[in-house]
Amino acid sequence: MRPFTYTQPKTIEEALTASVTNSDSKYLGGGTNLVDLMKEDVERPSQIIEVADLDFNTITSNDTGGFTLGAMLSNSETANHPDIRKNYPLLSMAMLSAATAQIRNMATNGGNLLQRTRCPYFFEVSMPCNKREPGSGCGALEGANSKHAIFGWSESCVATHPSDMCVALAALEATVTLQKPGGTSRTIEFTDFHRLPGDQPEKDNTMLPGEIITAIDLPSPKFQSNYHYLKIRERSSYAFALISVAAGLQISGGKITDIGLAMGGVAHKPWKLIKAEAFLTGKMPTKANFEQAAELALRDAKTLSDNEYKVTMGKKAIVRALEQALAKTA
Amino acid sequence: MNTDISIGTGNPIDRVEGRLKVMGLAKYASEFNVKNLAYAQGINSTIAKGTITAIDTSEAEKQKGVIKVLTYKNADKLKQYDEELPAISTSSIQPVLQSADVHYYGEYVGLVIAETFEQAQYAASLVKYTYSEEKPDIDFDSSRAKAYRPTEKSDYSRGDISQGLAEADVTLEQIYNTPIEHHHPMELHAIIASWNNGNVEAYASQQIIDDATLTIADTFQIEKKNVRVIAPFVGGGFGSKLHAKQHVILGVMASKQLGRPVQMTVTRNQMFTNTNLRQRNEQKIQVGAKSDGSLTALSHDTLSHTSTYEEFQESCGTVTKMLYKTPNNKVRHRLMPMNLQTPFAMRAPGEATGSFALESAMDEMAWKLKMDPVDFRVKNDTQVDPSSDKPFSSRLLNECLKIGAKEFGWEDRPQKPGTKEEGNWLVGYGVSGASRRAPYQKTSAKVILELKDSEVFATIQMDATDIGTGSYTIIAQTASEYLNIPVAQVDVELGDSDFPKTLGSGGSWGAASFSNGARAACENAIASLEEKSGLKIADAGLAKLMRSGNLTSFEAEGTAEPDEEFKNHSVFSFGANFTEVWVDKDTGVFRIKRMLNVASCGKILNPKTAFGQIIGGCVMGAGMVIAEQTKVEPNYGNFITRSFADYHVPVNLDMANIDVIFLPEEDKIANKMGIKGVGELGITSVAASIANAIFNATGKRMRDLPITPEKLIVAEKEPGVA
Numbered sequence A: 001m002r003p004f005t006y007t008q009p010k011t012i013e014e015a016l017t018a019s020v021t022n023s024d025s026k027y028l029g030g031g032t033n034l035v036d037l038m039k040e041d042v043e044r045p046s047q048i049i050e051v052a053d054l055d056f057n058t059i060t061s062n063d064t065g066g067f068t069l070g071a072m073l074s075n076s077e078t079a080n081h082p083d084i085r086k087n088y089p090l091l092s093m094a095m096l097s098a099a100t101a102q103i104r105n106m107a108t109n110g111g112n113l114l115q116r117t118r119c120p121y122f123f124e125v126s127m128p129c130n131k132r133e134p135g136s137g138c139g140a141l142e143g144a145n146s147k148h149a150i151f152g153w154s155e156s157c158v159a160t161h162p163s164d165m166c167v168a169l170a171a172l173e174a175t176v177t178l179q180k181p182g183g184t185s186r187t188i189e190f191t192d193f194h195r196l197p198g199d200q201p202e203k204d205n206t207m208l209p210g211e212i213i214t215a216i217d218l219p220s221p222k223f224q225s226n227y228h229y230l231k232i233r234e235r236s237s238y239a240f241a242l243i244s245v246a247a248g249l250q251i252s253g254g255k256i257t258d259i260g261l262a263m264g265g266v267a268h269k270p271w272k273l274i275k276a277e278a279f280l281t282g283k284m285p286t287k288a289n290f291e292q293a294a295e296l297a298l299r300d301a302k303t304l305s306d307n308e309y310k311v312t313m314g315k316k317a318i319v320r321a322l323e324q325a326l327a328k329t330a
Numbered sequence B: 001m002n003t004d005i006s007i008g009t010g011n012p013i014d015r016v017e018g019r020l021k022v023m024g025l026a027k028y029a030s031e032f033n034v035k036n037l038a039y040a041q042g043i044n045s046t047i048a049k050g051t052i053t054a055i056d057t058s059e060a061e062k063q064k065g066v067i068k069v070l071t072y073k074n075a076d077k078l079k080q081y082d083e084e085l086p087a088i089s090t091s092s093i094q095p096v097l098q099s100a101d102v103h104y105y106g107e108y109v110g111l112v113i114a115e116t117f118e119q120a121q122y123a124a125s126l127v128k129y130t131y132s133e134e135k136p137d138i139d140f141d142s143s144r145a146k147a148y149r150p151t152e153k154s155d156y157s158r159g160d161i162s163q164g165l166a167e168a169d170v171t172l173e174q175i176y177n178t179p180i181e182h183h184h185p186m187e188l189h190a191i192i193a194s195w196n197n198g199n200v201e202a203y204a205s206q207q208i209i210d211d212a213t214l215t216i217a218d219t220f221q222i223e224k225k226n227v228r229v230i231a232p233f234v235g236g237g238f239g240s241k242l243h244a245k246q247h248v249i250l251g252v253m254a255s256k257q258l259g260r261p262v263q264m265t266v267t268r269n270q271m272f273t274n275t276n277l278r279q280r281n282e283q284k285i286q287v288g289a290k291s292d293g294s295l296t297a298l299s300h301d302t303l304s305h306t307s308t309y310e311e312f313q314e315s316c317g318t319v320t321k322m323l324y325k326t327p328n329n330k331v332r333h334r335l336m337p338m339n340l341q342t343p344f345a346m347r348a349p350g351e352a353t354g355s356f357a358l359e360s361a362m363d364e365m366a367w368k369l370k371m372d373p374v375d376f377r378v379k380n381d382t383q384v385d386p387s388s389d390k391p392f393s394s395r396l397l398n399e400c401l402k403i404g405a406k407e408f409g410w411e412d413r414p415q416k417p418g419t420k421e422e423g424n425w426l427v428g429y430g431v432s433g434a435s436r437r438a439p440y441q442k443t444s445a446k447v448i449l450e451l452k453d454s455e456v457f458a459t460i461q462m463d464a465t466d467i468g469t470g471s472y473t474i475i476a477q478t479a480s481e482y483l484n485i486p487v488a489q490v491d492v493e494l495g496d497s498d499f500p501k502t503l504g505s506g507g508s509w510g511a512a513s514f515s516n517g518a519r520a521a522c523e524n525a526i527a528s529l530e531e532k533s534g535l536k537i538a539d540a541g542l543a544k545l546m547r548s549g550n551l552t553s554f555e556a557e558g559t560a561e562p563d564e565e566f567k568n569h570s571v572f573s574f575g576a577n578f579t580e581v582w583v584d585k586d587t588g589v590f591r592i593k594r595m596l597n598v599a600s601c602g603k604i605l606n607p608k609t610a611f612g613q614i615i616g617g618c619v620m621g622a623g624m625v626i627a628e629q630t631k632v633e634p635n636y637g638n639f640i641t642r643s644f645a646d647y648h649v650p651v652n653l654d655m656a657n658i659d660v661i662f663l664p665e666e667d668k669i670a671n672k673m674g675i676k677g678v679g680e681l682g683i684t685s686v687a688a689s690i691a692n693a694i695f696n697a698t699g700k701r702m703r704d705l706p707i708t709p710e711k712l713i714v715a716e717k718e719p720g721v722a
């Protein structure tokens, strides 16, 4: 590991100021992603600014009738919090499917949003990778890409975003609050937070240099009775999703009145299935309708040499997740 | 350290060294307190084939704490291989850093030695290499033309295979694939080496102490008696520690150059590139049978790879030669030199992989013949090893199958694939038969007896190793039995080349060899004491024997080795595995619901440690099916699975309850104590049992391991399945 300095600011202002003095800085949440990448020589900050202990570690109700998750709260505390379990069980379910209990205890909500892709070329510094080293080429494009994207990729990067939590946040239509050096804060729609690779795959998201995530805002409680997070993976725990689906349904009078549907493991960002959502809204929750929605959702998929299976898997996963969500009704 | 007051073998006692382990007092190779220690970190090549044209060590050498950077330019000249592509064994030399050539991605190309581990690791990342790169052979398919026959023994045949197939009413020809896998014992490979005036002392994590001393001595061309290797505890090996790898030589070389002790630990990443692997095997099986189920032909062709500078062949066809009665049999092994690391033995080499192919094919045949797969195997039993014409010392395969079927509830198995449902799941049952050679090696031991008050305390010494399997415990139990004193009064000291010689742990020979070695030493001690005193131990007891000779201490050595009876028989352990799986109808995911392993492996010295071996083997076998594989990057030749985040071994949730039944047996032909191996039987054929259950559940025949969701979801049903 390369030498670096370590600071523990007491306030967010101190943290923001520290980042301005050294543009090579990285904020440290739980470190479960950043430290791994530093050991691999992928991330090379010369200054580490610890933000995990800053005062953004509570869950409070917000003025939209929903709840606000502190960015520094751990994934475990968030997923197991009574307000979250009761009001957003879809989010709890997604978060608890991730990693292991030990990692979730360390991982922070802010860090989860910013965890980097698991693309093996990104992790191996001797390989070409535009995300790690812009201009070096994309090793995966014509290499080992069975776990890579089928939506929204570009010739310069075909990576996927690995988070489970984010798939649920996309389905729930959360927003992210950021604070930048100088003190002003802003709020971004969750679907605008992560970006597609385009010709700048080194940028995972739309954050500005030095910004700190302070909170994730959830709208008023949603999908408390009809929800499911389906995660297909190579082993029963401690593995990233090959494909995942977050599905939430609001049903009234035998019809779907509100729906949240998003996929993981398929794109550079959590992939909201907008067409499928629109198709199902106002329709009856039947298997035939679910299947049509799944067809619609996968229609624009563009596969790589090794990931054609994701189209079949994606369709089946959507239908199954919706069926399971439906079956949750008492 | 040992508190068990029971006497003798056969009791399920706790591990005698268990307390030390849980208290952190059991010392592993890199934990010894050696003064003035320096730390070495290996540097790995970043190309798969080519030559080093320039090395810039200046930046690394400038760093604080860095003592030396070793490359091929300033490395000691070591003994080189005499031949091209030498077959490697557990005691082969290990030349390293001897030229500018790079043979595979991740090969050691240098070493940084520094005052601390962190300094060495950081400086290692600063050494800059320039290569002249060549196109590597990393693609299995395009290497086929290079396939060659490693040795004459790579081919075997009896009868006439084409005639056997022609006589058959039903035939099958299929190809089965198993991927590259890695051993990954929990303890990282490590050495602390001290070179002192041509004498070497090394704490090294090795399975075979005597062979490690030989590798060091031969590679440095010094006398073996000047090398001492110590490994009281080894945190697993699975075959990767049978042989002293290159880091052992690098550690010794660094110590020689520096004139001070050096520690070298292989990192988890380097455990993929520098401690060998299980090779990918493509196995073609042909089977012929009469409509009544009797086999007329069995053929097994294996195509695999070795490195471009060393040869190792995994003998997948071994099982096919001997497991079933068939007059016509052909077995072939071919290797392709490729720019990949040299493969080496991994738990049940040949059997774990070969039995996946054979036992899957047997299941396919049973289905074609419309026979129950248990009955089909029972029908083709043989009590004589058809490959050697020697009788089996004991063979209870049919009993394993029949008892297993009864206990498992095999009669509930769906007769037609894909017909038993539970909600979104399809339920299936699978079975496989297993065999694993039960070797027995020449083994010596020393017993030291001490009389304190009126009690005798014994210490057993041998250079055997305990690789986590329970060697300490069963040796203590054996000595307790033959000396007729409580286990608590026996101390066992292992893992030091100054102790009497054994062949260490590996190949499932440990338990039988170590126990009989300890037995021989104890019997010799008693015989001498009886002669001296004129008393009989049975009447007087050990303490009286010693007292009557005015002895407060007494030593004896003994050696046990295979006799004529052993050599005149074919000696194997046998078993059967039964599995129930649930396969999701849609998502490509499956779950193991329960498993039963029936094992016939001679006398069970300690049911608790033996049980651990079998269930550990079953989990490792399940890993072969669930997700375990090392993937080669198709353009550059590095491994894209390079940490436990992507190299997936089973987690608790993947496994279900595993029941084990040991058939009561003592195989006195195998050895005096009637012991056969258990360590590798458990993993053997588990993969086939699971794959066969998946077929029974879904009608999908999965012939490529691992059976990941990405494969299962797009697999088609077998032709003929409704």
Ligand SMILES: Cc1cc2nc3c(=O)[nH]c(=O)nc-3n(C[C@H](O)[C@H](O)[C@H](O)COP(=O)(O)OP(=O)(O)OC[C@H]3O[C@@H](n4cnc5c(N)ncnc54)[C@H](O)[C@@H]3O)c2cc1C
Residues within 6 Å of the ligand: A026, A027, A028, A029, A030, A031, A032, A033, A034, A035, A036, A051, A071, A072, A075, A097, A098, A099, A100, A103, A106, A107, A108, A109, A110, A111, A112, A113, A114, A115, A162, A163, A164, A165, A211, A212, A213, A214, A238, A239, A240, A241, B644, B645
């Ligand atoms: C073996 C393994 C398996 C895993 N499996 C899964 C899985 O199945 N599903 C899943 O979703 N995840 C999985 N994870 C990933 C895990 O969820 C993330 O590593 C974790 O959420 C990151 O949080 P952290 O607080 O540790 O982030 P850190 O490692 O501390 O930081 C990550 C990044 O975020 C930045 N950062 C952190 N906090 C802030 C902030 N408040 N503002 C601005 N920047 C910030 C850091 O600078 C860094 O760039 C796995 C991880 C491992 C190691």
Ligand code: SF4
Residues within 6 Å of the ligand: A117, A119, A120, A121, A122, A128, A129, A130, A131, A132, A137, A138, A139, A140, A141, A156, A157, A158, A159, A201
């Ligand atoms: S897919 Fe993206 S992360 Fe992976 S190699 Fe290509 S550029 Fe790098």
